[in-house]
Amino acid sequence: MVTIGVPRALLYYIYFPMWQRFLTDLGCKVVLSPPTNERILNLGTQATVDEVCAPVKVAFGHVLDLADKVDYVFVPRLVSVEPRAYICPKLMGLPDMVKHSGNKMPELLSPDVDLSRGKMSIARALSEARHTLGKSVWPTLRAFYLSLGENHKVEQRLMSGLTPEEAFHGTAWRRTPGVRMKVAVLGHPYNVYDPVLSMSLIEQLRRSGVDVVTAEMLPQHKIDVGLQGLSKELFWTLSKKVLGAGLYFVKTPREVDGIIVLSSFGCGLESLIADLLERNARRSEFPFMHLIGDEHSGEAGVVTRVEAFIDMVKGRSEHASNISSHGNLQHRPTSTT
Ligand code: SF4
Structure with missing residues (x-):
């Protein structure tokens, strides 16, 4: 054989x-x-x-x-x-x-x-x-x-929130019940799901009590909604999906509490879509973080940034809607000013 x-x-x-x-x-x-x-x-x-x-x-x-x-x-x-x-x-x-x-x-x-x-x-x-x-x-x-037909068979499992590894090999992540934060983790799939390249980002978020959604977990019609209105159609298949998913979340902010984009150092396509997404997120004051990794990246640095991002998103939703997701305080008038 x-x-x-x-x-x-x-x-x-x-x-x-x-x-x-x-x-x-x-x-x-x-x-x-x-x-x-x-x-x-x-x-x-x-x-x-x-x-x-x-x-x-x-x-x-x-x-x-x-x-x-x-x-x-x-x-x-x-x-x-x-x-x-x-x-x-x-x-x-x-x-x-x-x-x-x-x-x-x-x-x-x-x-x-x-x-x-x-x-x-x-x-x-x-x-x-x-x-x-x-x-x-x-x-x-x-x-x-x-x-x-094989890829269609795993589609339902992906849509239910499983990663490709979990969907392909029948392992399932058990979500603890209750209301949890939900964050979109976007990037080319070989970055997002690779345990070393992603520095186990998805597991880290799940362990912190955050639900994760990725572009592969979104149906195509939602990605098409995200891509609507672009002045020029992107001609890179994988990047188009990431951009469509990100823009969809920015347009429908109730679906997730924040977006993390994971990209590779030196990748032209990813730097382009990450920048486009960041500009759109800023315009909509939507919590956004861009992590750029390479073969030297260490997990500790990512852990710190992810914890800070989660704290910022939580603080923003629970206490102060005037905290910027981009580091600059936004001085909005309140009833007492
Ligand atoms: S250059 Fe960018 S798009 Fe091309 S394989 Fe590398 S990460 Fe993927």
């Missing part, structure tokens, strides 16, 4: 159920790398050039972790997954970066998916995968057809 390694990084957080179904239906054994840890981060950091963002370094670490355990590592080249929108160029070039990194790398299974070139790109990707795996046409088409 052919063994395929799937790195627990990057678009794993979106497409894993579909990939897993496709590969297992083709008779392959799927091996998933473990959750990111310091060893994987160090492996990736040493194997890449300094300039790439931390999520790509982490992905390299996962590929290297799988290298000796599998026949192939699955690193698809995703260029475009919807019309008129694209995936980040660093992800488009990932298979080449892995192959030519100068490290001893495993064989890659890297079908190209580029829907900007039309639906025939899927046929080409399937043909590439089936030739590498030595499968015939009909089983490949059947496996692909069956895999299409």
